[in-house]
Amino acid sequence: MGGLRRAALVLVLPAALLLSGCVATPQEGITNSSSPSELIPAPASGAPTTSAPLETAQTSNKAPVYWIGRSNDNAFLYREFRDVPDQDNPVTRALRVMMSQTPLDPDFFTPWQNPKKLATSISGENVITVDVSADAFNSNVDAAMAERAIQQLVYTATAAAASAGLIDSGQQVQVVILVDGHTDYVAFNHVRLGAPTSRSAGLVAPVWIIDPQEGDSVGDGSVKISGRSTAQGGKLHWEILKVDADNAKTAYLNGTTTASTNAVQPGLFTLSANLGPGRYEVRVSQVDASDSAKELFQDTRGFTVK
Known part of the structure; x- marks a missing residue:
C-alpha cells in the first residue's frame, strides 16, 4: 500500500x-460542476x-x-x-x-x-x-x-x-x-x-443503510444493522422481513430508533435484532414529524443469516 x-x-x-486562466462563457442549460443546482431536501x-x-x-x-x-x-x-x-x-x-x-x-x-x-x-x-x-x-x-x-x-x-x-x-x-x-x-x-x-x-441519500450490504451473509444471533440519516436526532422507522424460497416477504420485526446528534458521527443509527438462519430484508425510513404515519426516503437491504 x-x-x-x-x-x-x-x-x-x-x-x-x-x-487559473480559463473562464468559461455561460451557456443556457449548462451548469458548472463546482456549483450544482440541486438543493438538499428538507x-x-x-x-x-x-x-x-x-x-x-x-x-x-x-x-x-x-x-x-x-x-x-x-x-x-x-x-x-x-x-x-x-x-x-x-x-x-x-x-x-x-x-x-x-x-x-x-x-x-x-x-x-x-x-x-x-x-x-x-x-x-x-x-x-x-x-x-x-x-x-x-x-x-x-x-x-x-x-x-x-x-x-x-x-x-x-x-x-x-x-x-x-x-x-x-x-x-x-x-x-x-x-x-x-x-x-x-x-x-x-x-x-x-x-x-x-x-x-x-x-447524499437522506437514509442510508451502511451495514449489512446487499447480499451479505452474517452469523445468526444478534445481528447489528447500522446506517446514517441526514436528519440529526430525527426519528426513524425500521422493519425486518423474512424472505422465503419463492421470494415472498413476510413482516417479522419492526420498531423505531433515533439518528445520532453526536458531532463526530452525526446522523448515525444502529439497531440489533436476534435472527435465526434464513433470508431477510431490512427497511429503514425517516418518520415525518408532521405525520407519524408517513415514512420517507426508505432504504432497503437484502441479506442472509447463516
Whole structure:
C-alpha cells in the first residue's frame, strides 16, 4: 500500500495553472460542476441536516464506490464497499468499478460507461485530478441526472483517497475532472467540467443503510444493522422481513430508533435484532414529524443469516 500511496501523490500543478486562466462563457442549460443546482431536501423530522462525512482511513482492500438510487421521486447517492484488483492506485481502482461494473444493490444504477482511458493523481493541496476519456459520458441523461453523475464521481474519488489515507480528511477536498487532458468539457451535454469541485451535501441519500450490504451473509444471533440519516436526532422507522424460497416477504420485526446528534458521527443509527438462519430484508425510513404515519426516503437491504 505504501508504494501505491507514493505513486498516487503526483503533483498536478500544470492542471491547476491551466484552470487559473480559463473562464468559461455561460451557456443556457449548462451548469458548472463546482456549483450544482440541486438543493438538499428538507429533513422529514425538522431536525438539523448533515451530509455524509468523509470516509476515514481503513486497512481493508475494499474500495468505497458511490451509486445513484431513487427514493421518493428523487435520486440520491448511496455507497457500497467493493472488492478491487491490485493494479492502479486506490482512486483509479474505485472509479474504474464505478464506471465499468454494476451495483450489488439492484435499486442502484450508474450512468457512467467504461472509459478507454482513466488516470488520477493527487496534489499536496488536497486536490484530486481525474483525467478520463470522453467515451465515459456516452449516456443520454437529463440535467439533474448529469449533476448526480458528476457528484457520484466526486464522492467516489474523495472516499477512495480518504480510505487509503492519501489526503488530509480534516481539510476540504476538491476534485478536478479533465477529459482527454482538457478542461471545459460539457459532461453528458449538461455540466461543464474543469473547476475544482467539492462534495454537494444535497445529493447524499437522506437514509442510508451502511451495514449489512446487499447480499451479505452474517452469523445468526444478534445481528447489528447500522446506517446514517441526514436528519440529526430525527426519528426513524425500521422493519425486518423474512424472505422465503419463492421470494415472498413476510413482516417479522419492526420498531423505531433515533439518528445520532453526536458531532463526530452525526446522523448515525444502529439497531440489533436476534435472527435465526434464513433470508431477510431490512427497511429503514425517516418518520415525518408532521405525520407519524408517513415514512420517507426508505432504504432497503437484502441479506442472509447463516
